[in-house]
Amino acid sequence: MKEIKLSCVVGVCRYPLGMSGGQIQDEDISASSQWSESTAARYGRLDFEEGDGAWCPEITVEPDSLKEFLQIDLRSLHFITLVGTQGRHAGGIGNEFAQMYKIKYSRDSSRWISWRNRQGKQVIEGNRNAYDIVLKDLEPPIIARFVRFMPVSDHSMNVCMRVELYGCEWLDGLVSYNAPAGEQMSLEGQPVHLNDSVYDGAVIYSMTEGLGQLTDGMCGLDDFTHSHVYNVWPGYDYVGWTNESFPNGYVEIMFEFDRTRNFTTMKVHCNNMFMKHVKAFRQVVCYFRSEADWEATPLSFSPVVDDVNLSARFVTISMANHMASAIKCQFYFAEAWMMFSEITFQSDTAMYNTTLAPPKTGSSPPTRDDPTHKIDDSNTRILIVCLVAIILILVAIIVIILWRQVWQKMLEKASRRMLDDELTASLSLQSETFAYSHNNPTSSSAPSEQESSSTYERIFPLGPDYQEPSQLIRMLPEFSHTSKDAVTPLFAQDGVPHYAEADIVNLQGVTGGNTYAVPALTMDLLSGKDVAVEEFPRKLLTFKEKLGEGQFGEVHLCEAEGMKEFIDEDFSFNISDNQPVLVAVKMLRADANKNARNDFLKEIKIMSRLKDPNIIRLLAVCICSDPLCMITEYMENGDLNQFLSRHEPEGQMALISNVTTVGYSDLRYMATQIASGMRYLSSLNFVHRDLATRNCLVGKNYTIKIADFGMSRNLYSGDYYRIQGRAVLPIRWMSWESILLGKFTTASDVWAFGVTLWETLTFCKEQPYSQLTDEQVIENTGEFFRDQKRQIYLPQPVLCPDSLYKIMLCCWRRNTKERPSFQEIHRVLLESQA
Structure with missing residues (x-):
């Protein structure tokens, strides 16, 4: 039995579905027309140069014409999160590509649905040349078997396309849900729209024959007035109803599936912000339909009503192995409002005897013990023998x-x-x-850089969640023997100073991992004095939202009143005396062990000594009683990744679409600030080990400050790779020596800076190496180790001048000694602004 875990982790469902890899067969690729036999649909595979190099329609694409399309049959339902396109290059002979395109999809080939983004736009920006691959996230993702790419043009032009789909198989089997239309709440005089805005069925008084936000893989936040998606309205993540509209006291939702299935569980993600009259349901009653009729006896489940914890949560309902092709559930109100953001099912395909005899005349309706509803006995014996053999x-x-x-x-x-x-x-x-x-x-x-050659268990002291890098190193053929043969030559040829285990201080952060690796000597110099920050009254902190959580505690976004009185005179804080300020509060759990508590206090000492305009500042602490807290700056524009993803580069397309833009000079200014902050950390022999746009916060006038809570946020769970279910590492930002050898140095931070600079210049529209799976990223590090000129580098972004791309390539040099220092990077970036 398998369950696809899509909810809240859309980032992990990004595998190529087989156009480029060949798993999709030629007969499953079709088109409206073709220019010639050598530009037929089967040649529309991404990154292939077979035939004449792409699929090309027979006629020129005209404005507003959607007659031409390239169609892919995936043979089963898939959850599709990403698409890639390319033009016809043909070794320099071809130069046709689609500047824009639309997507239509179908689950049964009879009803075709036009994809729209979360703002309702259908047109997707395509290619600007014939050879580059352009990847676009589908927000929202789609659930479909059939997908059509339809080139669009604002003038008459010849187009050709090569495409790929990315996602994973849709094992839930859900093909539609029918429910009452979501309603509007009035909160403090402001409307909160709780409609299913991406539902792809019919919506009048109710929603019928479609899928939408309850299956889009995005769980709503604890505070329903905020959303994972920016530039949308309050309540966007949830579908909600008020009990005033339902005199029976419940909302009924019917779920239709692709075939009869054996259901184990249903999980419903509910909001529970009872302070705003919202709670999870108090009872659910479910009816099952396996053939024509609904079963007479329903299943009932009552979760524990929670009046303490405001957090949104999944409620798991046992389905007791009911066989059904449709489920009808009645969710009973526990408060004035009920809100859902995601519903998933765990099931297996049910097996039936295909030669069912009709019941005899006058006989009673078939029950669950009726032999006609059981698997054939001979088949059962064969199945048992096979299962025993497999076990x-x-x-x-x-x-x-x-x-x-x-x-x-x-x-x-x-x-x-x-x-x-x-x-x-x-x-x-x-x-x-x-x-x-x-x-x-x-x-x-x-020495020029601080380094640890120890295992991940020393670098990240997390117990069972982490393992040594030898598990990764053995994934490469040349590292299939003992670690000594593989590692010793590299240690010898690097010539970089190493610190023994006793010489490294690792701080056990509240999120389960520490950001900085600090030499013991530096630790002594920085933390020899008492804590240089004041105790802050907890009653002046107002909770806004939870930013993240980890093994030992949580990170909260709060408003702090009267903070100005607790800040050093040398720290510029542009607020009035009475104005509350946004802060991030790292909170250690009261039941944390002694080591975690000691490390937390050490981290406070270290953070209190870090004073740089581009490093997040420790403002105050709450350590007189549990839970221990440290209060740090938080920037009003959030992290750089989300900030840039909400903006577009300056240009004609931005003017047409009327979106907020950021200029190249602003991007370069932000990159210069990141380099400045890292220059300061490296001067203290601190190694960050998780430098990325998710760990850079943005303030007014594009001010940047480096922080450390990216790893704790569910939003970025897809950026971290879990090795064999254990180690969690940001491999797409890590240098080859960090991945293969567990060596984290200033030079490996320089590598991560190059990736962060690449993210910035691409407006964070895609993950680094998004065309590669996690395993392929690790294999690519092996190519850097072998240094046979087969390693893959991140491509030069469209907005990136040669001078900045040269900096990136210097950051990714194989030899750590040949990479520039942060001082050099900062100087070059400053000079480029002159």
Whole structure:
């Protein structure tokens, strides 16, 4: 039995569905017409140059004409989150491409639906040349079997297309839900629209034969007046109803599925902001239809009513293995309002005897014990034998794997012990050298970067959630033996100072991982004094929303009153005395262990010494009682990733669409500030280890400050790769040596800066290496290690001049010594502004 976990993690469902890889067969690709046999539909595969290099329609595309299309049959329902397009290049001979296109989709090939984005626009911006691949997120995603790409033009032109779809199979099997139309709430005189704005069926008084926000993979926030999507109205993430409109006290929703299924659970994501008269349902009653009639006995479930926790949550309802092709559920109100943002099902395809005999005349209706509703006995015996055989084979495989892992662990421990013995003398010498250079700034032997060669368990002290990099290194063919053979030459050739385990201070952050790796010597210099920030009264903090959470605590966005009195005189804070200010509050859980508490206090000491205009500042603390809190700055425009994704580059297209723009000079100014903040951290021998636009906050006039809560936010869960279900790493931003060897240095931060600069110049419209799977990203790091000129670099963004792209390429040099320092990067960026 399988369950596709789409809810709230759309970012992980981004796999190519087979146009470029060949899994989609030629017979499943069709078109309205073709210019010639060599430009037929089967040649419309992304990144392929077969035939004449692309699909080209027979006639010129005219304005407002949607007659031409390239169609793909995926053979089953899929959850599609991303599309890619390319023109006809044909080795430089062709130069036809679609500047714009629309998408239509269907789940049954009879009813075709025009895709619209969350603002209601149908046209998608396409290609600007014949060779570059342009990837576009589908917001909202679509659930479909058939997809059509329809080129659009504002003037007569020849077009050709190559395409790819990205997503994953839709294992829920849900093809439509019917429900009453969402309603409008009036909150403090302002309208809150709780309609299903992306529903693709008919909407009059009710919604019929469609799918929408309840299946778009986006869970609503705790505060329903805010949304994951910007530039939309309050209440956008939720579909909601008031009990005043339903005299029976319940809302009925019917779910239709692709076939009869064996249902295990239903999960409903509900809002529970009872302070605004919203609660999860108090009871649900579900009826099941397996064939023509509804079962007489319904299933009933009553969740615990929560009057304490305001957080939105999934309520899981056991479906007790009911067989059904349709489910009708009545959700009973627990308060004035009820709001849902996502509903998912876990099920398996049901198996029936296909030769069912009709009931005898006068016999009673078939019950659940009726033999005609059971699987044929002979088939059952065969199935049981097959399952037993499969289980025995799996047990044998598991035993072999476990035995090999134990043996490999023994080899790795032995090789690591030998490696530690070999490095002991040089480590102690380098520690002394570092101590000498810190006390003698003129010494020419001072190391240029702080580094840890330890495993991830040392770098990220998270217990079972993290593992050593040897698990990654063995994914590459040349690292299939012991770690000593693979690692030792690299340590020797790098020549970069290493710090022994005792020389590294790791801070156990509240989000489950620490941001900065700090040399013990630097820690002593910075935190030898008492905490340089004042205790802040908790009663002056007003909760706004939860930004993120982790293993040891949470990060909250709050309003703080009277904060100006608690800030150092040397810190510029442009607010009036009585004006509340937005702050981020890191809160350690009261039940955190002793080590986590000690690390939290150490982090406060460290943060209190960081004073730079481009680093988030620690403002105050609450440590006189539990839970321990540290209060830091928060910028009014949120993080840089979300800020840029809401804007467009200056140009003709932006003028036509009337969207907010950001100019190239502003992008360069923000990048310069990031480099300045990192220059400051590197001067203290701090290594950030998670530099990305998600960890840069934006204030007024494009002010940038580097922060550290990106990892804790569900919004960015897709940016972190979980290795074999354990280690969570931002691999698309990490240098090859960090991924393969667990080495985090200033040089690896420089690599991440290059990726962050690339994100900035692309307006964060896509993930780095979005055309590669996570496994392919890791394989690409192996190409950097082998250095046989086969490694893939991020492409030059359209807005990026050669000078800035050259900086990126310098940041991604294989040899850490050849990468520029942050001081050099900052200087070059400053000079480019002159």
